[in-house]
C-alpha cells in the first residue's frame with residue numbers, strides 16, 4: 001500500500017480528513033511552531049514538542065514502519081505511557097495503515113500474552129527505555145525514540161493485500177478490563193474516532209492556548225480523547241506520567257511547571273489532592289478547566305473541588321469505550337444543595353441517546369428510567385473476534401429494527417429531565433438482589449456520601465454462606481470529618497433507606513482501591529472483604 005501521504009488536495013482547507021493522522025495533524029488547525037506536547041518528567045525540566053517536530057517524527061516513524069514491510073491492516077502492540085514519541089507513533093501507525101493496540105508498561109506479562117494471542121500482532125513497539133524483554137517470536141520487536149525507530153527482531157514481511165486505505169479500517173483496538181469475564185478488544189475505525197472527535201470539538205471545550213493535562217494511561221481511551229481534544233483544538237497535550245498522578249505533590253508540580261490550563265482524569269485522581277494539598281491546588285491560577293469521566297464523581301468531593309477552583313469549568317464527560325464517549329455536560333457551579341444526580345446532558349452533536357425499557361420500547365416520557373441506547377456515527381466496529389458479544393452490544397435500532405441500522409446498547413440506566421437532558425442512574429448490573437429486593441448500589445452510595453463526615457463510598461454485594469447476597473459498604477472519611485462508627489453510619493442510612501438497603505457491614509478506608517484505569521476496583525474490595533460471619 002502506498003504510504004498514506006496527504007496529497008496537496010488532502011491538505012487544502014475545507015477537505016474532510018477522515019483518517020486519524022490527517023485529522024489530528026491538519027496544518028489548517030494549528031501553527032507549526034505551536035507546542036503540541038509539553039512534558040515535565042522531573043522537577044525543573046520541561047520539554048516541548050512543536051507541531052512541526054511532531055509531524056516530522058510521525059513521518060520518520062511511518063517511513064521506518066513502511067520499510068519493515070508489514071501488511072496494511074496488521075496489528076501493532078504499542079507499549080508506552082503517553083509521551084510525545086508515543087503520540088507520534090500512534091499517528092505513524094495510523095498513517096502506515098496499521099492498527100495500534102495501546103498497552104501500558106505496567107501491563108502484567110500474562111495479560112500482554114493474552115492480548116497478543118488474541119490479536120496476533122506483527123510487531124511489538126516500546127520506547128527506547130522500555131523494559132519488556134520476553135516478547136515471543138514471530139512477533140517482531142522494535143523501539144522508538146526521538147531519533148527514530150530501531151528494530152530488535154524484524155517482523156515477518158507480508159505482501160500487502162489491501163491497496164486502498166478505507167476510513168472503515170480499524171485505527172485501534174482498546175482492551176477493556178471487562179466487567180464480566182475475558183477482556184474484550186474494542187475495535188474503533190478511523191471513521192468512528194474522527195466522527196467522535198468532530199462531535200466533541202463542537203463543544204469548544206479547548207482552544208489553541210490551552211494546555212490539557214492527560215492523567216490516564218495510554219491503554220485507556222480517555223488518553224486518546226485527551227490527545228484528540230488537544231491536537232484537534234490546536235492546543236497542547238500535557239501527559240502526566242502515571243507514577244506522578246498518584247502523588248498529589250508530584251501531580252500539582254507537573255501542572256504548575258507546564259502551565260496546564262485543563263486537567264482531564266477520572267474522579268479518583270482528585271481524592272488525595274483534595275485531602276492532602278488543597279492549598280497547592282487552589283494556587284494553580286492558570287487552571288481553568290477540569291474534565292472527568294469513567295464513573296460518577298462523589299458529590300462531596302466535587303463540591304470541594306469547586307470551592308478550591310471557583311473559576312474552573314468542570315465538564316462531566318459520559319460514555320463507553322465502544323463509542324469513545326458520548327456526552328459533555330457542564331457541572332452547575334456551585335452544585336445545588338439538593339442535587340441527587342449529575343446531568344450527563346445529551347449526546348454530542350451528530351449523535352443521540354435513546355432510553356429503552358425492558359420490553360424494548362423507546363421511552364419518551366421524562367422521569368422514567370431506561371437503558372441508554374446510543375445512535376452515533378462513532379460506534380465501534382465490534383469486539384475483536386467475538387461476534388456473540390458484538391451482537392449483544394450492537395443491536396438493531398429500536399426505532400426501526402428493519403432498517404439494518406445498529407445502535408450501542410450501553411448497559412447504563414438513565415432518566416430524562418424536563419428539558420430532555422439525561423441523568424445517569426447506574427449500570428444495569430449494579431442493580432443487585434438483596435434478600436429478594438432489588439437494590440441500586442448507587443443509591444446506597446449516594447446516601448452514605450450525604451453524611452457530612454464521608455467523602456466517598458462504594459457499596460457492593462457479597463455472597464452469603466447459605467446463598468443469596470449481603471450488602472457491604474466501604475466509606476472514605478472526609479479530612480477532619482466526624483464519621484462516628486459503622487453503627488452510626490448504618491443508623492444514618494436507615495433514616496432514609498428501607499432496611500434491605502442498609503449495608504450489613506461498613507468499613508472505613510483511607511483510600512479506595514482503583515483499577516489500572518483509575519476507577520474504583522470493586523473486585524478488589526470484594527476480594528478483600530472478610531467472609532460473612
Ligand SMILES: Nc1ncnc2c1ncn2[C@@H]1O[C@H](COS(=O)(=O)NC(=O)C[C@H](N)c2ccccc2)[C@@H](O)[C@H]1O
Nearest residue numbers: 221222225293294295296317318319320321324325424
Ligand atoms: N461521566 C460518567 N458518569 C457515570 N458513569 C460513567 C461516566 N463515564 C463513563 N461511565 C461508566 O463507565 C462505563 C464505560 O466504561 S469504559 O468502557 O471502561 N469506558 C470508560 O470508562 C471511559 C470512556 N470510554 C470515556 C473516555 C473518555 C471520556 C469519557 C468516557 C459507562 O458505560 C458508564 O457505566
